[in-house]
Structures are given as structure tokens and as C-alpha cells.
Amino acid sequence: MSVYSMTGFASAVASAPDHVGENTDDDGASSASRRHASGAVGAELRSVNSRFLDLSFKLADEFRALEPALRDLLTASFKRGKIELRMQPQRAADAGWPQPQPEQLHTLARLEGTVQNWLPKAGPLSVNEVLNWCRAAAPSVKLEEAALEAARQAIVALAEAREREGARLVGILKDKLLALKALAEQAQPLVPQAVQRQQERFVQKYQEALQAVGGNVTPEVAQERALQEAAAYALRIDVDEELQRLKAHLDEIGRLLKKGGEVGKRLDFLIQELHREANTLGAKAAALELTQISVDMKVLIEQMREQVQNLE
Known part of the structure; x- marks a missing residue:
């Protein structure tokens, strides 16, 4: 059986499962499915020596509700040490901008034409308005499972690091x-x-x-x-x-x-x-x-x- 140190560091990133959506044609019927971009979560674990198991969490607001589950994962894997878990969503450089899909733009153009037929003085849609509409229509990505998976991967990596030390x-x-x-x-x-x-x-x-x-x-x-x-x-x-x-x-x-x-x-x-x-x-x-x-x-x-x- 191995002897484990109480000092170590590990990190992991896990992605949320891709969300599958459906295209809608002009008549409102569903057609071929498409995938929306998934989110990701990064987890970091730092461990130093301590007489007992001392856990601390520094989590983004959207992960606060996961603290009990994260605590159970850590206590099941470690017996001693002062362990700090940091967790944040991973954001790409263009994460704040939606990715308009052709069917969305087609729907917007149809709606814009309908409005202008009834209201000739209505102005055309701006790029900003189109992007905001696409952002509002995009499905929200659930990161809870990705957060738990990132924590599991980081725990395994930390256990290996503590074993090597x-x-x-x-x-x-x-x-x-x-x-x-x-x-x-x-x-x-x-x-x-x-x-x-x-x-x-x-x-x-x-x-x-x-x-x-x-x-x-x-x-x-x-x-x-x-x-x-x-x-x-x-x-x-x-x-x-x-x-x-x-x-x-x-x-x-x-x-x-x-x-x-x-x-x-x-x-x-x-x-x-x-x-x-x-x-x-x-x-x-x-x-x-x-x-x-x-x-x-x-x-x-x-x-x-x-x-x-x-x-x-």
C-alpha cells in the first residue's frame, strides 16, 4: 500500500455535454437537429499538511449549491490535509458573442419583412439587435455536471500527486x-x-x-x-x-x-x-x-x- 503526502496540486477542465436543438422551418415545423456550443469548468486543488482534514471552497456563484456534493467527493478520497478547491467556468475569448445560425437569421428576416409590410416606417434590424436576439434565443448551458466531473478528475490527479510525493x-x-x-x-x-x-x-x-x-x-x-x-x-x-x-x-x-x-x-x-x-x-x-x-x-x-x- 502506498504512503501519501499531504502536499500537492492538481487541476482539471471538464466540458458540459453539447446541447442538441432543433431547427424550425418557416411553417414552424421541426427539421434537422443542430448542436450548440458547450461550456466548460476548470477546477484546481491545492493541498498542504494539517492534523485533520480541513476543506475550503472558492467557487463561482453558479457552483455554490454544489458545495455539499463536492465536500462528499473530497472526504471520500482524503483523510488528512488542508485542501482548497477553486472552481470557475472557462470562458473563451468570444464567449460573450452568440453564434447566429442560418435558421435564426432566416426567421429574423421573415419577421422583419412581416413587420415592415404592416409598418412601413419601421426601421431595419441592426447587427446589435440581431446578436442580442440570438443570445436570448440560445439555450442556457448547464455546467453542474461539468463542475462535478472537473472535481472528480482533479481529485484523481491530486491523489496521484500526493502518492508521488x-x-x-x-x-x-x-x-x-x-x-x-x-x-x-x-x-x-x-x-x-x-x-x-x-x-x-x-x-x-x-x-x-x-x-x-x-x-x-x-x-x-x-x-x-x-x-x-x-x-x-x-x-x-x-x-x-x-x-x-x-x-x-x-x-x-x-x-x-x-x-x-x-x-x-x-x-x-x-x-x-x-x-x-x-x-x-x-x-x-x-x-x-x-x-x-x-x-x-x-x-x-x-x-x-x-x-x-x-x-x-
Whole structure:
């Protein structure tokens, strides 16, 4: 199953079905049919990340009544993201001018002749009057179905765009996972080494203290005390549990990325857990190398957080 991003853009244009009309001859009888020019609707969808599904609509006035149907289409396709739908009718450069048909002009000429026979002083029709009459006689184009079809096409295109972006983000996250696992492997042997070094320091200090007090404490007692201090120190700096939990979280993130679907919220929680373990690792760090590993981990985890917040 794919992983989807919440960011994307898509647009689509759909045309209304051609309207079929009928010619009318001089006697008012219907004759051969003709098609009137159809209208078109353009739809744009913009999507960014959001905790929930947040829909907004910027529609032309003739499409306001479609908002409930458009909302149903969007909620059926997306679960998270701030999505804005813009919709406008598409108008050609000559859309405001009617296209007079021969039968219309023939009818106008016949009517004009009839009027002038009865009213000889009546003036001839102007071009503007003819065009206005043709515009009034033209059937209105219904764009509702075209608007819904444009929305459906844009939704499909947006889902594809979000899928492509999601695949890119998954690739980035997998690279970060590999880097974090490599850092965890580097940190694993550093703790025993730090304990060994600190144990040697404790023994040396107790030997120095023994010499300073003039031998009132036997070397065996001093060494035993030093080993006790080293053991307590080892417990304080032991990060094996943190490293094991961190590896478990990394494995779970890898599993979710492979499974796909709506994983954004789950991944966001795991990123918080990773950050907590990396902070603990830094707090317990007994060596400069461990401190640097903790810092590198937190940088990678923060980069992962930025990407995960874009996933659905």
C-alpha cells in the first residue's frame, strides 16, 4: 500500500455535454437537429499538511449549491490535509458573442419583412439587435455536471500527486533510518570502553589517595573500593536499554513505511520516542564520542520529523 503526502496540486477542465436543438422551418415545423456550443469548468486543488482534514471552497456563484456534493467527493478520497478547491467556468475569448445560425437569421428576416409590410416606417434590424436576439434565443448551458466531473478528475490527479510525493518522502525517511541505525551500532561498544577507562581512573586515584595517607588503607581495600565506584558509575552511564528501545522504534518505523497507508500520526508518535531516547543517550554520555553521536541522532530525527509531518 502506498504512503501519501499531504502536499500537492492538481487541476482539471471538464466540458458540459453539447446541447442538441432543433431547427424550425418557416411553417414552424421541426427539421434537422443542430448542436450548440458547450461550456466548460476548470477546477484546481491545492493541498498542504494539517492534523485533520480541513476543506475550503472558492467557487463561482453558479457552483455554490454544489458545495455539499463536492465536500462528499473530497472526504471520500482524503483523510488528512488542508485542501482548497477553486472552481470557475472557462470562458473563451468570444464567449460573450452568440453564434447566429442560418435558421435564426432566416426567421429574423421573415419577421422583419412581416413587420415592415404592416409598418412601413419601421426601421431595419441592426447587427446589435440581431446578436442580442440570438443570445436570448440560445439555450442556457448547464455546467453542474461539468463542475462535478472537473472535481472528480482533479481529485484523481491530486491523489496521484500526493502518492508521488509520498514515495519521495519514504525514500528520504529510509535513508535517515539507515543513518540512525549506523549511529546506534557505533554507540553500542563505546559504553564498555568508557566504563573500563573510568575504572582505571578510579583505581589510580585510590592508589594516589593510599600513598597520601601513608598506607593506612591496604591496596586490596583500595582496589575493591575503586571497583565498587566503577560499578556504580557503569550503572549510571548504561545506555544499552535506550539503544535497544531506539532500535525497536527504528524497526517499527521501517515496518510502517513498508506497510503504507495512513501512517502519518503513528510515525509522528515514534519520532517523539526517538527524540526522547536520543536525549537520554546524550544525558548519560560518558565519552565525547557518545555525545557527538547523540547530537548527530537528534539532527537526523529532527529532519525525519519535518518529513513525517507531511505524511497522511
